Amino acid sequence: MKQKRRPHISEEKIMEASWKLLSSQGIEQFTMRSLATELHIQAPTIYWYFKNKQILFQALANEVAREIIRDLPETGVWRERLLLSAQVIRQKLKKFPCSAQILIKSRPESDYLQLFDCLLQMIEPTQLSDKQKFSYVSHAFNFVIHYAIDEYEQRMLYLTLEDEGEGSSEINLSQFSLIERMHDAGLFNLIGSDEMFESGIALLLDGIEQRVIESSRGTT
Incomplete structure (x- = not known):
């Protein structure tokens, strides 16, 4: 045969x-x-x-994880390393289109698990409990992933509205005084921006740092 x-x-x-x-x-x-x-x-x-498509997506997810691992910081204090890692992850998700969605849709395999282990190793020297370490690193990682997904959804919505000729339509905000004030100040332009990303990850790291300080004092 x-x-x-x-x-x-x-x-x-x-x-x-x-x-x-x-x-x-x-x-x-x-x-x-x-x-x-x-x-x-x-x-x-x-x-x-x-x-099938799922197996293809799995391979794509593994490629993204390997790319992220390659550029993760290897030295520095835990906060600095997690901040730089968040920035690396975001840049890689931008490089590979729809990779945030693909990571969400894929089963954690060795490359993904190695990535997560690398992030956990950064916070391992602290006196946080394992439960705290796992939880806080998960929150930080998920923030970056879902920020990328939100950026994608906003972009797709904008393109859809443009195609339908509604890109320039305005909503009357006069009944929402605070929103109107912030809209007029141009603050809505922060949505999906680097500035909002940095403030969001900083807020998470501030919270983790406070827990680290408490754990070192034996107050947790």
């Missing part, structure tokens, strides 16, 4: 095309068929390498 030959393509090319497609179409429109079209191949060819 003649053995079937593996198609002339690679996992790397499939994953590279996946990122390109996610950038142009978003995760909602992503299908194996559209990916095959992007690669100029038949859809069944992809299944030689990835049996």
Whole structure:
């Protein structure tokens, strides 16, 4: 019996095309068929390498985790390292389109677990309990992930409104005095900004630092 030959393509090319497609179409429109079209191949060819979309997403998630790990800070005090790590994670999520959603949709495997372990190692020298360490690192990591998802959703909403000719529509804010005042001051422009990201992660780290101080005093 003649053995079937593996198609002339690679996992790397499939994953590279996946990122390109996610950038142009978003995760909602992503299908194996559209990916095959992007690669100029038949859809069944992809299944030689990835049996379904979930397995492909898993591979993409692992790639993102490895990229993050590579650039994590290796020295410094815990707060400085967690702050720099949050910035690294955010930049990598920007580099790989829809990667925040993909990480959420994927099962934690060795690369993801190594990433989380790296973050836990940063706070390990403190006198926090293991429960606190796990909880606080989870909060910080989830903040970065969901900030990236919020940025994506805001961008997609804006594009949708533009397509529907509603991008310039204004809502009457006169009945909401505080919101109107802040809107007029341009504060709504902070949504999704680097400044708001930095203030959010700083707020989390302030809270963790307070717990670290309390634990060192034996008050927890």
